[in-house]
Amino acid sequence: MRKIFLLFMPLMALAFFAQAQITYSSAGDTIFTNLPIGGNFEKAKLTVNNSGSASVNIRWRMLTYFVPDANWTSPGVCDWSTCIPFNLASNWTTATITANASEDMYVQMKRNTGASTGCSVIKLEIEEVGGMSNRTFNFIHTSAADVMACNLDLNALSTNDFNTNEMVSVYPNPATNYVNLTVNDSRVKSVQLSNIIGRQIKRVNIMDARSKDQQISLTGLPDGLYLLQYKSADGKVIGVHRITKR
Numbered sequence: 356m357r358k359i360f361l362l363f364m365p366l367m368a369l370a371f372f373a374q375a376q377i378t379y380s381s382a383g384d385t386i387f388t389n390l391p392i393g394g395n396f397e398k399a400k401l402t403v404n405n406s407g408s409a410s411v412n413i414r415w416r417m418l419t420y421f422v423p424d425a426n427w428t429s430p431g432v433c434d435w436s437t438c439i440p441f442n443l444a445s446n447w448t449t450a451t452i453t454a455n456a457s458e459d460m461y462v463q464m465k466r467n468t469g470a471s472t473g474c475s476v477i478k479l480e481i482e483e484v485g486g487m488s489n490r491t492f493n494f495i496h497t498s499a500a501d502v503m504a505c506n507l508d509l510n511a512l513s514t515n516d517f518n519t520n521e522m523v524s525v526y527p528n529p530a531t532n533y534v535n536l537t538v539n540d541s542r543v544k545s546v547q548l549s550n551i552i553g554r555q556i557k558r559v560n561i562m563d564a565r566s567k568d569q570q571i572s573l574t575g576l577p578d579g580l581y582l583l584q585y586k587s588a589d590g591k592v593i594g595v596h597r598i599t600k601r
Contacts, residue, residue, distance in 0.1 A: 361448055376406040377483045377507050379490060390496040392466045399494040400461040403481070405452040412484040415460065417444035418491065419579035420477045421550065426470035431555065434460050450483065459543065477599040511541065522585055522594045529599040532574055538567040542593060549585040573600045
């Protein structure tokens with residue numbers, strides 16, 4: 356048995372070192388691009404790097420998207436070989452990166468004259484086929500003047516966990532019909548359910564200890580990503596938690 360193990364050790368090591376190492380140009384999960392009204396197409400870009408000695412396949416799909424109105428135009432989600440319109444991009448698309456190479460994934464967007472203020476948000480999942488690398492990214496387009504109109508906390512969106520169960524316990528997540536909330540922090544006086552650009556859908560008030568357990572209905576809402584914003588007595592956002600309806 357020991358001889359067989361020693362015989363296969365070099366082969367195992369070779370397979371390990373030949374495996375591609377996928378990394379990304381963004382340490383966080385938010386890709387932000389300035390997009391003025393009446394300008395040209397602007398590209399929110401993510402570079403995917405293969406530092407391995409062999410080609411590797413990655414696959415990606417769009418999890419959710421929001422575009423304020425028809426004056427925001429885009430060819431969809433693009434990798435280095437194809438572009439997929441938003442309405443078709445929820446299926447997996449596979450692309451190959453050669454050894455020791457880097458390729459770009461991007462979303463181009465243009466705001467024509469008359470476009471609504473706000474921001475567009477496209478959420479992608481990317482993974483290495485047969486590997487361990489799996490990430491989600493938010494591709495966000497807005498102008499510097501409209502960041503506040505989005506009511507979007509980019510710092511909160513760029514972290515995987517931002518004041519989650521320490522402040523408010525949220526379950527189940529993902530959810531289908533409702534989410535339960537248990538407020539653990541006395542500073543939280545209200546919880547706002549918003550869409551991905553921060554537009555309020557529902558709000559519950561936390562008046563005292565008796566109201567710290569709440570339930571928010573998701574019935575009638577489309578599947579996708581939503582935000583729970585935790586607010587203090589003066590209306591300041593002190594925590595954000597992302598939930599998924601499916």
